[in-house]
Amino acid sequence: MELSNKSEYALLALLELASRYSNGESLQIRQMAVLQDIPNRYLEQLLATLRRGGLIKSIRGAKGGYVLARDPRKITLLEAWSCIEGVESITPKLDHNSNTVDSQLIEEVWQEARQAANSVLEGYTLQDLCERRSRHREKELMYYI
Template structure:
C-alpha cells in the first residue's frame, strides 16, 4: 500500500497549517509551498479540494490565506485521504458474491487488510503527526552537541 503524491503533499500542507493553528493567522500558499517544498500551482489545487471537503477554509484579503476548519486533533488522516482519494470502506452488493471459492477467500483477506489500514488511518490525527515530528526534531537536536 502506497500513499499517492497528491495525498502526501496534502498531508504535508495540513501539517503546516496545524503547526500554526494556535496563532489563528492564515498561511498563504507560497508560505506553505516554500516550507514543505510543494509546487505552488499543485498546492493551490489540493487546498481547493480540501476546502470543498470541509477540512480547510480560505480567508480573503491582504492578510488572507488558509486555515484549518477544525482543531488539528479533530482531523484524522483517514478524513484527509477520504477527501482526496474517495476512500470507501463499504462493500457493494456485487462484491459480496464471489465468483469462485478461491476469489471469495482472497476478497475476505483483502477486506480484512483494508479494515486494518482504515483503522490505523482513523486513529492518527494531524496533531499526532505534528507531535511525532516535534519529538523527532528534539532527537535530532540532541545529536548535534
C-alpha cells in the same frame, strides 16, 4: 492501500496548517509550497479539495491564506485521506461475482487489511502528527549538539 503523492502532499499541507492553528496564523499557498516542496499549481488543487471537504478555510485579503477549519485534535488522518482520495477508497465493495472461491477468499482478506489500515488512520489526528514532528526534530537537535 497506498499513500499517493496527492495524499502525501495534502497531509503535508495540513500538517503545516495544524502547526499554526493555536496561533491563528494563516499560510499562503506559496509559503506551504516552499516549506514542503510541493508544486504551487498542484497544491492549489489540493487545497481547493480540502476546502470543499470542510477541513480548511480560506481567508481573503493581504494577510489571507488558509487555516484549518477545526481543531487539529478533531481531524483524523482517515478523514483527511478520504477527503483527498474519495470515500470509495475507504470502503471498496467486495466483488462477490469473483470467478472462484479462492478469488473471493483473497478479496475478503484484502478487505480485512483495508479495515485494519482505516482503523489505524482513524486513531491518529493532525495534532498527533504535529507532536511526532516535534519529537523527531528534538531528536535531530540532540544528535547534532
